[in-house]
Amino acid sequence: MLKLTGVSKTYSGGVQALQDIYLDVPKGMFGLLGPNGAGKSTLMRTIATLQQPDQGAITFDGINILQDKTALRRTLGYLPQEFGAYPRTAAFTMLKYLAALKGIHSSQQQQVVENLLVKTNLWDARNKSVDNFSGGMKQRYGIAQALLGNPALLIVDEPTAGLDPAERRRFQNILAEVGEETVVILSTHIVDDVRELCSQVAIMGRGRILKVGEPLQLMRELNGRLWTQVVSRDEVAAMRARYTVLSTRLKAGAMEIRVLSDTPPEHMQPATPELEDVYFSTLISHNLKDNLE
Ligand code: ADP
Numbered sequence: 001m002l003k004l005t006g007v008s009k010t011y012s013g014g015v016q017a018l019q020d021i022y023l024d025v026p027k028g029m030f031g032l033l034g035p036n037g038a039g040k041s042t043l044m045r046t047i048a049t050l051q052q053p054d055q056g057a058i059t060f061d062g063i064n065i066l067q068d069k070t071a072l073r074r075t076l077g078y079l080p081q082e083f084g085a086y087p088r089t090a091a092f093t094m095l096k097y098l099a100a101l102k103g104i105h106s107s108q109q110q111q112v113v114e115n116l117l118v119k120t121n122l123w124d125a126r127n128k129s130v131d132n133f134s135g136g137m138k139q140r141y142g143i144a145q146a147l148l149g150n151p152a153l154l155i156v157d158e159p160t161a162g163l164d165p166a167e168r169r170r171f172q173n174i175l176a177e178v179g180e181e182t183v184v185i186l187s188t189h190i191v192d193d194v195r196e197l198c199s200q201v202a203i204m205g206r207g208r209i210l211k212v213g214e215p216l217q218l219m220r221e222l223n224g225r226l227w228t229q230v231v232s233r234d235e236v237a238a239m240r241a242r243y244t245v246l247s248t249r250l251k252a253g254a255m256e257i258r259v260l261s262d263t264p265p266e267h268m269q270p271a272t273p274e275l276e277d278v279y280f281s282t283l284i285s286h287n288l289k290d291n292l293e
């Protein structure tokens with residue numbers, strides 16, 4: 001559906017934010033996972049036609065995005081990492097106004113907006129001003145806004161950052177529903193968002209796509225190579241020196257470490273791979289993870 005071919009972007013300051021990106025994004029939920037500064041927002045703004053790459057081609061459903069921006073925008077919903085709303089305007093009024101801007105016929109605006117408010121669980125808050133919304137409500141409003149006009153491509157940039165677990169879950173459920181009919185690209189640095197929702201994931205670091213695949217398949221690739229042990233906190237440094245330690249977790253005053261190794265390390269138990277292990281091992285193999293966290 002969405003295809004990127006050799007897309008590169010260097011900012012005027014010299015940062016190579018995108019380096020020769022090739023990506024095929026099918027229908028469904030696609031997770032873009034990467035640490036801060038990886039280039040996720042740059043990639044999303046580029047696909048949303050808000051900025052031009054230096055090189056490469058992008059097509060969506062036959063549309064050459066870089067040449068025919070208008071055609072893409074007609075079918076695009078975009079929720080930027082940070083977005084504003086007009087102050088002191090009720091959610092309902094705001095959405096209705098945006099529906100008009102989006103070109104939705106006036107006879108349909110009321111119905112479209114009502115449906116979106118119900119879908120995003122904002123019906124009871126429809127007459128409240130968006131700038132008084134909680135973080136979670138604001139993000140759900142953002143999704144309602146992005147869904148105006150039934151986009152075939154929905155881009156959401158770090159929508160769950162700063163949400164509490166219940167709100168994050170609610171937000172994930174809304175996205176999952178949308179993802180059944182649409183191409184949804186979701187960027188996040190929260191591994192859980194991807195594991196629960198996405199049929200495909202790309203791991204990004206320093207402007208490059210480091211790994212792409214189905215979460216379950218990527219996890220399976222670590223089978224038999226992942227080990228765990230509970231050690232005292234003072235032992236962690238020595239373990240790091242000796243093994244590829246993917247992560248450490250405080251557990252009842254001690255540390256549970258997860259180690260990547262092709263042969264069983266002494267005293268360690270085999271562990272079941274998680275998507276987080278895939279993420280950390282990918283970053284480490286590209287020297288992109290600070291091992292002193
Ligand atoms: P992410 O969304 O994964 O955190 P970004 O796409 O925001 O990554 O940033 C990628 C890199 O490009 C970072 O090093 C960032 O500092 C740089 N960058 C982002 N936007 C600009 C800009 N407008 N001008 C110059 N550098 C930028």
Ligand code: MG
Pocket residue numbers: 040041042081157158
């Ligand atoms: Mg970003």
